[in-house]
Amino acid sequence: AVRDGIRKRTSRLPPGPPGLPLLGNILQIPSQFLAYKLHDWSKQYGPIYTFWMMGQPFVVLNSIKVAADVLDRKSDVTSDKPPMIKMACETEVDSCQVRPFADVGDGRLYAYGFNIRSTMRFTPMQENEAAHLALGLLRHPDKPFNEHMHRFAASIIFRSTYGGDTIAHMGPDPSKKIEDLTLRLMAASLPQNSVVDTLPFLKPLIENVKWLRKQADDWYNEVCEEGNRLYDAAIPADHWDATTTVHDLNINLEKYGMTKHDAMWMTLALFMAGQETSHTVLRIFALAMLNNPAVMRAAQEQLDAVCGRRPPTFADRERLPYIDAIIKEMLRWRPPVPLSLLRMASEDFEYQGYTIPKGTTLIDNIWCVGQTRDASVYHNPDAFDPSRFLDASGNLLPSPPDTRSDLLGFGHGRRVCPGKDFAVNGMFISFAYLLWAFQFEWPVDESGKQVICGVDEMESHALVATPRPFGVVLKSRHESLEEHLRAAMKE
């Protein structure tokens, strides 16, 4: 009877790849780069299909229109998060604590002071950090490129959240401990790596394993201790009088209906979600520039015409549309979070003659050619070509319908990334600074041969897809570059 019930509820789901009885498609699911597999299936099964793991359906959304229809237009029933059992078992954190943002309207955090207007308060700090990044690359060429990008990403998120000085190039990193602790949470949130999320009936068994409980308790206590320490040490405003996120939450706890514990977790979640992604976009940017020198030259010509010998600022943005086109192209070409975060249908709903039952997991397949690489919208999708976003005079074109301003890389609906405006500002100023300051070149080996990293040499880090480590040689484009950078650091 139970099997009949399930069959009845799921018989009108979109069809997808055939699987084995009970196991479904589980043996076809790779532990890394699931996005590639889902993309392959989309070529055969179209813009919406279902795959199965142990009796649980996963509906994959593979085109711009389908994702917008399901996640934007039906967001009242498609904004829930699936329970992450493994994460809850291993860390005592349920998905609500990490993703507490989308309960009202377009996401609570948006309403609370992380929207496009209010994130502008952080632009002086982001400008300062971009100058600091370029200065560090100039002064410490032996420090791996990856570590420079990592420092920058951690520093801008840390300062907007807790305040304080820039994280030093060669000194201690105040964000290191919380980063290490949160990496475990990220790994635990991947259902395809989790036996208990695939076989939920194992939950009581796993919950009662003593050593697992102890590990979870220890982890939870350590994170709370460090999270509270950072929260309590946060300062009200940065050097440019911008209210830090902790302070904004703390003085408004009652208005926002939150406890201090909620606010502490929310700020940790911002750090977790923002640090790795912001670090990744810088690495994808460098990979794109090194593999596309004509794009680098075009951007530098525009920067030279607008800024000349002084570094760029946010005030130049309107006259630097090519940098914004690079941001859009990067998020289309190599989206850092290729499958977004999982969603769950909170009610049965109808779509294109199918019935998607309550409890079905939904996957926003950002990676798929059908979406960010949709050939009908983005011609020649494999090429890295920012000019696709520009008209003949070099101005930004209006975005096609349903593409969320050509920024699909931040997801959809009520749960769209709450850090997106902050992230885009960070990308703008860091890309502009790096292109203005440096020529990007590949390193050469002892025999004089370039050591290249190809555009497909990616690694999968939990939810994020990032290029493998690679070397970059940066050649200064201006005389007295160090003086220009120091002058720009108005701290």
Ligand code: HEM
């Ligand atoms: C280029 C950088 C970034 C990319 C590509 C990115 C992408 C994403 C994506 C795809 C999601 C899932 C959205 C969905 O479910 O539809 C997300 C969620 C989230 N992002 Fe970002 N993000 C970036 C930067 C940031 C930054 C800088 C912050 C914080 C300052 C941040 C904070 C968050 C949080 C807290 C969530 C969870 C929201 C929720 O589930 O309610 N992100 N991000």
